[in-house]
Amino acid sequence: MNKIIAIVGMAGAGKTEAAEYLAKKGIPFVRFGEITEEEVGKRGLPLTPDNERVVREAIRKEGGMGAYAVKAESKINALLAKNDVIVIDGLYSWEEYTYLKNKFPALTLIHVYAGPKKRYERLSQRDVRPVPEEECYPRDVAELEKLNKGGPIAIADYMIENNSNDLSDLQSKIDSLLLRLGISTLK
Numbered sequence: 001m002n003k004i005i006a007i008v009g010m011a012g013a014g015k016t017e018a019a020e021y022l023a024k025k026g027i028p029f030v031r032f033g034e035i036t037e038e039e040v041g042k043r044g045l046p047l048t049p050d051n052e053r054v055v056r057e058a059i060r061k062e063g064g065m066g067a068y069a070v071k072a073e074s075k076i077n078a079l080l081a082k083n084d085v086i087v088i089d090g091l092y093s094w095e096e097y098t099y100l101k102n103k104f105p106a107l108t109l110i111h112v113y114a115g116p117k118k119r120y121e122r123l124s125q126r127d128v129r130p131v132p133e134e135e136c137y138p139r140d141v142a143e144l145e146k147l148n149k150g151g152p153i154a155i156a157d158y159m160i161e162n163n164s165n166d167l168s169d170l171q172s173k174i175d176s177l178l179l180r181l182g183i184s185t186l187k
Helices: 014-026 034-041 049-063 069-078 094-103 116-125 132-146 149-155 167-182
Strands: 003-008 030-032 087-090 107-111 158-161
Touching: 003 014, 003 094, 003 149, 014 030, 014 087, 014 107, 014 167, 030 034, 030 069, 034 049, 034 069, 034 087, 049 069, 069 087, 069 094, 094 107, 094 149, 107 167, 116 132, 158 167
Parallel strands: 003 087, 003 107, 030 087, 107 158
Antiparallel strands: none
């Protein structure tokens, strides 16, 4: 039976690091952010945070809060046709979760958690799209209220705590969880 792991959590928790680590271990992934990037390109716009935001909002306005899951379904099916396990990076809304859970009952949510102080520090110091610390809390509130992000986090099947500055600590916890889930990796 195919397994789908969706990584959820608040901005700066370490979701992308977790997905990239799993990809390095040979587990393919679908990144919902690619849908935004592709649409920005189709519209002939430069890839900037403002253009990404405008496009994300337009996609959800046109297709509802589950739009990204609907748009990613064909990519998910294509990967499942060739792989026993895949990862979804970027599942945000409750509607995305319920859409995918109905289509793929084997969907497992892993919540990567880091406390606000640690997340805000990471967000303000990251190389790509840094967020000033004073904008982090309002961003959290907006993601919870406007993107329905809390539901998938609350109902996650597993949680990995990621408050360390040591990336190998996160990777070790991921490896332990994979063993627990009976997932062997290719690398």
